[in-house]
Amino acid sequence: MSEFNQADYINQWSKQNMKSISGRYKKEFVDEFTEACKILGIKPSHVFKQAMTETIEKAKKKSEE
Numbered sequence: 001m002s003e004f005n006q007a008d009y010i011n012q013w014s015k016q017n018m019k020s021i022s023g024r025y026k027k028e029f030v031d032e033f034t035e036a037c038k039i040l041g042i043k044p045s046h047v048f049k050q051a052m053t054e055t056i057e058k059a060k061k062k063s064e065e
Contacts, residue, residue: 025033037044 033047034044037047
């Protein structure tokens with residue numbers, strides 16, 4: 001029996017359970033966004049997740065109408 005490898009387990013779990021999305025924007029826009037996040041003390045990923053959650057909730061409300 002092989003030894004448990006935590007890194008392999010995490011990679012396998014991540015492949016099965018996680019997805020990523022991306023977008024391309026002008027450098028100036030991304031730089032301004034990155035700086036705004038630093039000033040506010042938040043991570044860009046937090047902003048993305050918050051916007052995605054709000055969009056999902058809006059869509060749920062709209063589909064219930």
